[in-house]
Amino acid sequence: MDSIKCGKCGAELGPVERRRAFISVFVQGDEEIRSWYFCDVCRVWMIEFYYDHFMGDSDITVAGPYPEEAWAAEVALAKTCPSPGDKWCKCPAHEKLSP
Template sequence: MNCSSCKRDLGGFSSRAAVISVERLGDEYTESYFYCDRCECWTVELYIDRFLGEESSRVDGPMAKDKGDKLVELIRQCPDPTDKHCKCKIHQTW
């Protein structure tokens, strides 16, 4: 993943600061958060696995450090953020 601001390589999936998967109307949405310490901003990759259609992805950002920090902290409160069927408060409000 490249930083959405400076384009520096932030590494692959193992370098994600946080990831969360949720299910909406049969589609799975996975958000992966990558932090660039050079720019002090977040880059977010959104992957959508459509139940009846093609999968897609997009990259959003740069996201302000304070906003990204808050979202990552919320994700880390979930016992299993990659479980799209998780019933925790974080997943229910995501």
């Protein structure tokens, strides 16, 4: 996906370089990358879910808008990971945010 838009006001929240946090997790043989984007105008989160299916195509879904406080703790936790792109990481963030 080229850019994420705010689901409330339509503002451009960026390309991937402007996400506030991300983490890659292992979900039943597939990789899921969660990326959090924040709209400074509306004070809401948008979340991009990139699913890399082991046996099949990849797909992207975007969820939100969510109130600022709804995801603040998870975003702060994801930011503590030393290797957010490593789905095999065993840090506390990966342990808690993995399904």
